Amino acid sequence: GAVVSQHPSWVICKSGTSVKIECRSLDFQATTMFWYRQFPKQSLMLMATSNEGSKATYEQGVEKDKFLINHASLTLSTLTVTSAHPEDSSFYICSALYSGGVYEQYFGPGTRLTVT
Amino acid sequence: AQKVTQAQTEISVVEKEDVTLDCVYETRDTTYYLFWYKQPPSGELVFLIRRNSFDEQNEISGRYSWNFQKSTSSFNFTITASQVVDSAVYFCALSDGNRDDKIIFGKGTRLHILP
Numbered sequence: 001g002a003v004v005s006q007h008p009s010w011v012i013c014k015s016g017t018s019v020k021i022e023c024r025s026l027d028f029q030a031t032t033m034f035w036y037r038q039f040p041k042q043s044l045m046l047m048a049t050s051n052e053g054s055k056a057t058y059e060q061g062v063e064k065d066k067f068l069i070n071h072a073s074l075t076l077s078t079l080t081v082t083s084a085h086p087e088d089s090s091f092y093i094c095s096a097l098y099s100g101g102v103y104e105q106y107f108g109p110g111t112r113l114t115v116t
Numbered sequence: 117a118q119k120v121t122q123a124q125t126e127i128s129v130v131e132k133e134d135v136t137l138d139c140v141y142e143t144r145d146t147t148y149y150l151f152w153y154k155q156p157p158s159g160e161l162v163f164l165i166r167r168n169s170f171d172e173q174n175e176i177s178g179r180y181s182w183n184f185q186k187s188t189s190s191f192n193f194t195i196t197a198s199q200v201v202d203s204a205v206y207f208c209a210l211s212d213g214n215r216d217d218k219i220i221f222g223k224g225t226r227l228h229i230l231p
Contacts (some may be wrong), residue, residue, distance in 0.1 A: 044207070107160075
């Protein structure tokens, strides 16, 4: 089956620094990837839709200057949390849309970000 | 607007009991997809099922079964003879039939299977 990886699986950073999270589709090409955020004991909230070669589309209420998304290739999307603050601490999950005949979305294992 | 409601926040049952997780959805689309995902403590989402709006047949997979009823906009999930390993958070989700493919998640039901 289709596999999506995320790196790192967890990261701790200091307040004010930036951190980059990678999302890769390992065995398929994905023109579209999605980024979700999940706070403890809450649901997944869609942050943005990442399209290869174009600007990401952000959901209402998500600061695009704070959460920079780059989808530079058909297998890689990155999310950079800029000037991170403790309230950005969360579980970030990406998914990649497989479009080989049937559109199916495959989720990565998630990245746990802790900002101290 | 699309919406998924999982009214049961948390459920506890004793091992070997059957348990049903409820899911009610709202959408104006005639073509849509419904999903169930399991999220164990590790955090990784485990895909369980995807059902399109034109297929109302119930589905059984081992101890898992799903009941899709368009008339009540429900897509309930039943675990038969529950096991401790079934303890997790279960999310019901919805996406429309467009290529957009955004998935909207319910708030999840935390299931505790007690030994």
